[in-house]
Amino acid sequence: MFAAYDKANNDKQLAAYSMALKDIPEELLMKACHKLLLENKFLPAIAEIVQACRSLVGCIDENKRERTWAEAWKEIMEQVRICGLYEKPKWSTPEIAAAVKSYGYTDLCSLQKDEQQTASAQCRRFYEDACKKKNETDVNNFVLKRITGAEMIGLLPGEKMKQIQVVK
Secondary structure (H helix, E strand, C coil): CCHHHCCCCCHHHHHHHHHHHCCCCHHHHHHHHHHHHHHCCCCCCHHHHHHHHHHHHHHHCHHHCCCCHHHHHHHHHHHHHHHCCCCCCCCCCHHHHHHHHHHCHHHHHCCCHHHHHHHHHHHHHHHHHHHHHHHHHHHHHHHCCCCCHHHHCCCCCCHHHHHHHHCC
């Protein structure tokens, strides 16, 4: 990757990247670097490489993918419509559940049509905060060696790794 960006002679930078990315499975790292070579004009930062790894894992396992706000809001409104006040809603991610809890599920159930846009903006902030907190916790646990590099990006060894090798 460094040669593609005319950085092949920068040994210090190469060492820093190697050390920071050493725990990510090699096959996944290679696929992420290939993706970034096709997308970026400049050498990507380490954080961009990790994000590309997470993105690829999200393509393989829908449960590991961070939902966009539009997807999260659609799910929230759908659960409000289906469950209402009398049934317990089922959330696809803890971050969506946290956003709903922060806003208040009963408040969401009693929204009037003209209040939905304001509620969406407020819930969005709660959702983005929950996603940021999850990502920060994942990185902190990774740095503290509480989880492996594969787990940090949402990948378990074994069968899922075979799926990555098939992706061309």
